[in-house]
């Protein structure tokens with residue numbers, strides 16, 4: 001790696017203030033971004049990717065450690081970066097050109113020069129003809145082009161992108177990714193490096209020279225880094241591409257030795273329940289049961305379903321957590337319990353599922369609490385969980401626990417009164 005260092009983070013930590021004290025999000029990040037490279041920050045939801053990007057951009061202050069631009073520690077917004085967001089964040093009452101000019105206005109650049117630079121950026125990103133259109137007249141893809149033009153117009157040293165394609169439909173996203181990388185390769189790209197936040201493994205391998213995998217347990221740290229030496233434009237079907245996707249996938253699912261097991265049989269606060277419905281995880285178990293030895297390569301499974309690999313992560317996590325499957329290398333394999341579950345009739349599958357779900361702390365807590373107090377409000381469990389998780393994570397976990405417990409007939413839930421209760425015992429025949 002030879003380019004000069006543009007961005008650097010050393011010993012960077014970040015904790016947000018929460019209702020119940022500090023929520024640590026990043027722990028001890030060391031990272032450099034050099035001229036000439038595209039770096040992807042890859043990780044699951046909640047691993048702190050966006051927070052790291054914002055710290056590098058100086059939009060969020062670090063709790064400790066340093067972030068520097070060209071060796072100068074940041075004291076506010078990073079003057080060498082511009083950001084493209086997932087949601088396009090355009091001002092609806094301004095035209096395309098006026099939206100693009102916004103970044104320049106903030107820099108105190110005169111009107112004539114602003115118009116010239118904006119038109120150039122608009123042209124570069126394929127928006128010519130839309131200069132005077134308002135955002136509501138544009139498709140999602142065209143709106144995101146405005147997002148790109150607005151960032152590129154200031155010719156930042158480093159373009160920062162926070163999941164810029166995830167709000168777009170598949171074809172539009174693929175098209176825009178391709179155009180962007182062509183532009184980067186052509187040498188006409190007005191930035192010297194790119195940092196991309198994504199949770200799509202394939203997107204990271206497709207676009208980046210270096211993929212930095214963040215792990216989320218117990219808080220965001222760099223788990224591994226991969227150099228991507230594949231020639232551009234990259235072929236998603238080439239053996240090299242698929243091998244690297246597999247390797248990165250293993251790094252994302254592999255657990256560091258000292259991290260708590262995902263099985264979460266320990267404390268309530270260890271690992272949030274994944275957002276996987278019983279239907280979804282049963283579907284995956286049934287598909288696995290159709291494979292030889294009840295196991296399959298995860299990338300192939302996802303491909304067969306028309307999904308990106310990470311699209312299956314919540315269901316895989318759920319099957320593991322419930323002890324119904326395990327990840328072995330790049331494969332997902334049903335356990336004997338999972339195999340029985342996948343092949344059982346409805347009643348037996350509910351019984352097996354209940355047995356598995358009772359090993360999950362939150363489900364077990366709901367069940368045992370209800371044996372002591374026959375009805376309990378959702379707010380009671382929300383409060384308990386809020387000591388360990390953000391409110392979004394709390395609601396997500398309660399959704400999952402409600403679905404799982406209902407299916408296993410461990411408890412029932414009345415949404416109109418937000419109350420859990422024990423299901424009535426069926427009458428004796």
Ligand SMILES: Nc1ncnc2c1ncn2[C@@H]1O[C@H](COP(=O)(O)OP(=O)(O)OP(=O)(O)O)[C@@H](O)[C@H]1O
Pocket residue numbers: 016017023025043044045046047048049050051052199390392
């Ligand atoms: N401003 C904030 N205040 C409090 N907590 C926050 C704030 N921003 C993020 N968090 C929390 O920090 C954790 C990491 O969030 P972050 O958005 O950085 O992760 P991420 O890996 O980018 O996830 P995602 O892909 O879901 O955006 C999450 O638990 C999130 O709820």
